[in-house]
Every structure is written in C-alpha cells, then in structure tokens.
Amino acid sequence: MAPHPSTLLEPHTPPAVTTEPHVIVRGEGLTVWDREGRSYLDATSGMLCTNLGYSQPRLVRAAARQMAELPFFASFAHRTSDVALALADDLARLAPLPMGRTFFANSGAEANDSAFKLAWYYHQCLGRHDRFKILSQERGYHGTTVAAGSATGLDFIHRGFGLPLPSYIQVPCPDPHSALRQGLTEDDFVDRLVDHLERLIAAEGPDTIAAFIAEPILGAGGVIIPPSTYYPRVQEVLARHDILFILDEVVTGFGRTGAMFATTEFDLSPDLITVAKGLSSAYAPISAVLVGRRIMNTIADGSRAIGAFGHGFTYSGHPVAAAVAREALAIVVEEDIPGHVRETAPALMKALADAFHGKDFVRDVRGHGFLAAVTFLTGSGGRQEGEWGSQVMAKAVARGLLVRAVGDTIIVAPPLISTAEQIETMVALLENAYRSAL
Numbered sequence: 037m038a039p040h041p042s043t044l045l046e047p048h049t050p051p052a053v054t055t056e057p058h059v060i061v062r063g064e065g066l067t068v069w070d071r072e073g074r075s076y077l078d079a080t081s082g083m084l085c086t087n088l089g090y091s092q093p094r095l096v097r098a099a100a101r102q103m104a105e106l107p108f109f110a111s112f113a114h115r116t117s118d119v120a121l122a123l124a125d126d127l128a129r130l131a132p133l134p135m136g137r138t139f140f141a142n143s144g145a146e147a148n149d150s151a152f153k154l155a156w157y158y159h160q161c162l163g164r165h166d167r168f169k170i171l172s173q174e175r176g177y178h179g180t181t182v183a184a185g186s187a188t189g190l191d192f193i194h195r196g197f198g199l200p201l202p203s204y205i206q207v208p209c210p211d212p213h214s215a216l217r218q219g220l221t222e223d224d225f226v227d228r229l230v231d232h233l234e235r236l237i238a239a240e241g242p243d244t245i246a247a248f249i250a251e252p253i254l255g256a257g258g259v260i261i262p263p264s265t266y267y268p269r270v271q272e273v274l275a276r277h278d279i280l281f282i283l284d285e286v287v288t289g290f291g292r293t294g295a296m297f298a299t300t301e302f303d304l305s306p307d308l309i310t311v312a313k314g315l316s317s318a319y320a321p322i323s324a325v326l327v328g329r330r331i332m333n334t335i336a337d338g339s340r341a342i343g344a345f346g347h348g349f350t351y352s353g354h355p356v357a358a359a360v361a362r363e364a365l366a367i368v369v370e371e372d373i374p375g376h377v378r379e380t381a382p383a384l385m386k387a388l389a390d391a392f393h394g395k396d397f398v399r400d401v402r403g404h405g406f407l408a409a410v411t412f413l414t415g416s417g418g419r420q421e422g423e424w425g426s427q428v429m430a431k432a433v434a435r436g437l438l439v440r441a442v443g444d445t446i447i448v449a450p451p452l453i454s455t456a457e458q459i460e461t462m463v464a465l466l467e468n469a470y471r472s473a474l
C-alpha cells in the first residue's frame with residue numbers, strides 16, 4: 037500500500053486513504069483559500085460553527101489581549117480566572133432558562149458528557165442511586181466521545197467501538213418524512229412517538245433513567261425539523277418522571293435558527309442546555325453546560341452530603357477561549373445576529389426552493405433559519421445510496437462552494453453574517469453543481 041502523504045491521523049477519514057488531503061490555508065469573511073490558491077465560499081460555516089465568518093478582527097484582538105494579560109489559569113478547587121467568571125455572567129444574562137450556573141468544557145461532546153454527569157450527580161443528590169440510563173434519538177448527533185458517542189444515534193459513530201454503551205437507549209427519530217412514508221398525519225406520528233417513549237420508560241423503569249438528550253433541530257443527522265408538538269409533549273412525559281431534559285444547542289445556540297436560542301423560539305423548558313461552536317464562533321475551543329436553577333439548587337444542597345462535583349478539565353474556562361467567547365457574544369448581541377438570520381432566512385429558503393423544489397431526483401427542500409437542506413431521492417437516477425450527496429458535494433467543491441453531504445442530503449448552513457446576495461450566490465453554485473451531476 038502507498039504510504040499516507042502526511043503524519044496527521046485525520047478525523048472522520050479512512051486511515052487507508054493515500055491521496056493528499058485538501059489543505060486550507062487562509063480565511064476571510066465567508067471565503068477560505070486552499071494551498072493551490074483556489075477560493076471557496078463556505079456554506080458549511082466550518083462545521084456549523086464559524087458563525088461570524090473568518091478573520092473577524094474583534095475576535096483576533098480579544099485573543100491577543102488575553103494572551104498578553106493571562107494566557108492560562110486553571111479553574112480548579114475554587115480558584116478561577118476573572119474572565120471565566122465574566123463569561124459565566126454573560127451567559128447567565130442571555131440564557132433562556134431560569135439560570136443556576138454555567139460549567140465550561142472545550143467541545144460539544146465534552147459539554148454533553150458533562151451534562152450526563154451533572155444529571156447523574158443530581159439524581160445521586162436526591163438519593164436515586166440507580167438512575168444512570170440516558171435516552172436519545174436515532175440520528176441525533178451529540179459528539180464522538182465514548183459517552184456522547186453512545187448518545188449519538190448514527191451507526192458510523194458506533195460501528196467497531198462497541199457503542200452505544202448498554203445504558204444508552206435510542207428512541208425513534210422524529211423525522212416528519214417518516215410520517216409521510218407511513219401515511220400518518222403529523223399528530224398521529226407524534227402520538228406514536230410519545231406513546232413509544234411512555235412504554236419505553238415503563239419497561240425500563242423510570243427509576244433507572246437519568247436524562248433525555250436531543251437537539252431542537254437534528255443537524256448532523258440531516259437537518260430534521262421535528263413536528264412542533266413533539267418536544268412539548270416529550271417534555272411533559274419527562275417532567276412527570278423527573279427525567280432531566282438536556283437540550284443540545286451546540287449548533288442552534290447563538291442565532292442559527294433566527295433566535296438567540298431555539299429553547300425560546302420553540303418555547304421549551306430544558307433542565308440543562310449544552311452550547312459550543314457559535315459560543316466563540318469557533319475561534320477558540322470552548323463549550324458550556326447551562327445548568328437550570330432547580331438542578332443547581334439540588335446539587336448545591338446535595339453536595340454537602342456527597343462532596344465535590346468530581347468532574348472538570350484542565351482547560352475548563354480557558355482564559356483565552358473565554359475572552360474570545362465574550363467578544364463573540366458581544367458581537368452577536370450588538371449586531372443582532374439572530375435578527376439578521378430571521379430577516380434573511382426567507383431568501384435562503386426561496387433560493388433553495390426555486391433551484392430544487394420539484395426538480396428531477398429531488399425528494400425535498402427544508403430549513404429553519406440558516407440551517408437548510410436538500411435531499412435527493414435515494415437510489416434514483418441509477419445512483420447507489422449516498423451517491424447523490426457525494427457527487428453533488430464534489431461538483432460543488434469543484435465550483436468553489438463548500439457544502440456538507442449526509443447520505444443523500446446536502447446541508448446548507450451559511451455563516452450567520454451572510455447577506456441575501458451572498459446566499460443566492462451559494463445556492464446558484466449548488467444548483468449548477470446539481471445540474472452538472474444530472
């Protein structure tokens with residue numbers, strides 16, 4: 037076998053690949069450049085995270101200032117940095133739930149792992165020593181660590197790793213398209229999903245289940261927008277059994293849906309919210325768990341008996357990442373990024389509908405805010421499963437557009453600073469890619 041051309045073990049890449057990786061060297065605004073000098077409009081926002089575009093000068097300055105002032109100090113054993121405290125205060129002001137406190141981690145997966153441990157700790161504090169099971173959704177995405185990966189409902193994250201761990205249980209995906217396929221009305225579909233959840237809880241025993249985790253809109257699973265009655269009904273079932281509701285706003289937090297948080301927009305009341313990506317617009321790795329007041333009060337009381345919350349990372353609340361996040365949040369608020377997304381999202385949906393709705397081999401077009409998708413009919417036009425997605429994505433890249441394929445779905449998630457004209461250019465490139473694939 038030919039040797040791999042680099043010493044980098046690349047994430048989500050077969051180690052057997054021997055071709056050169058595509059190397060990006062520079063970014064500005066919505067555009068990145070590769071080593072060969074070709075430019076690409078980034079309709080993926082990095083990985084749904086560079087919400088404020090590349091090379092935002094305020095974020096660069098905030099990082100440099102903090103590097104010079106205090107590049108690092110660990111938050112450990114009741115000693116922390118001023119900037120970690122200040123970021124927690126910023127989040128407490130913005131948070132869409134009655135706030136307790138914020139816990140910092142470095143990635144979305146770590147935030148979700150931390151949320152599971154907070155849920156376990158909460159139940160321990162109440163003397164519930166058997167509540168360890170975590171419920172999640174098929175096709176939900178929560179990261180790839182052993183715990184978050186167990187909650188993720190995608191086979192390629194589990195295969196070969198012995199995941200999910202036995203205490204992680206997945207419920208059916210609330211994909212409105214499966215209702216259509218089964219000939220169900222949306223109400224009947226939601227009734228079935230809720231009934232399934234109720235029966236699952238009864239069969240497992242409510243006293244064995246710690247939490248349920250879900251995304252408001254399933255992103256990496258292919259932009260799946262659950263029926264509007266689904267989460268309110270699920271929430272009601274969870275509350276009845278005091279199964280904590282963890283809302284994973286790693287993608288949706290800080291403006292992507294056209295609101296600061298999808299929690300507010302969809303009128304949800306989670307117990308814990310996890311955020312990452314847009315928190316620093318991806319300029320520095322940082323994530324957080326927003327811990328609701330009720331949970332916080334219980335664990336503060338309970339910790340008197342059971343001791344320290346034995347969890348944390350060297351880089352929890354890293355000063356440089358925290359300073360960058362503070363500046364990113366300031367920009368999101370000052371420039372009313374959620375408002376811009378709300379106003380501009382109809383242009384994204386119109387451009388996608390004009391380009392793809394009713395076209396050959398297209399199953400549907402859908403979206404909410406700046407999180408949209410086109411799904412091709414699997415197996416149509418002589419293609420194998422996933423071929424439409426990979427072919428259209430490759431043609432788009434050749435035309436200078438970065439999009440992400442999940443099976444036969446192409447995800448379009450522009451940076452939140454994109455104008456309607458820039459979005460129309462992105463969609464025109466995507467349509468051109470599709471036509472050339474026909």
Ligand code: PLP
Nearest residue numbers: 143144145177178179284286287
């Ligand atoms: N949660 C959601 C909804 C995500 O989309 C992702 C990543 O794409 C994660 C969690 C995991 O984040 P990370 O890759 O930073 O661990």
